[in-house]
Amino acid sequence: MESLTLGVRRILAELDDSVPLANVQTMERVVAKSPSVARASFTLFLPGIAGGMALLLSAVGLYGVISVIVGQRRGELGIRLALGARAAQVAGMVVLQSLRITALAPNWLPPRSNSRP
Secondary structure, eight states, rough: OHHHHHHHHHHHHHHOTTTTTOOOOHHHHHHHHHHHHHHHHHHHHHHHHHHHHHHHHHHOOOOHHHHHHHHHHHHHHHHHTTTTHHHHHHHHHHHHHHHHHHHHHHHHOOOOOOOOO
C-alpha cells in the first residue's frame, strides 16, 4: 500500500503540484468503515427477500391449481392408462396443460384502469 501511495504521490506531483493527496485508503477499508454502504446493502436485501417470498407463494399457488386439475381429471387419466397410454404421455399431457394455464393466467386478470379514484 505504501509503495503504491508513494508512486501515486510522485506522479500527481509531476502532473500538478498544487493538488493534495490525503487520506489514502483501500476500498475494503472505506466500505468497512462506512455505515451508508451497510445500509444500502440491507436496503437492497429486503426486496430480495420479498421477491423470494413472492416466488415461493406463486409456486405454492401453481402447485395447488395443478393438483386440483389433476384431481378433477383423475378418472380420465386412469382410463387413458388402462387403454394403453404410457405414463410419460399422460404426464406430458398434464405438464402441457399446466404450462398453458401458467401462460394464460395473466390474461385472466381484469384490465387495469388508468383513471384514479
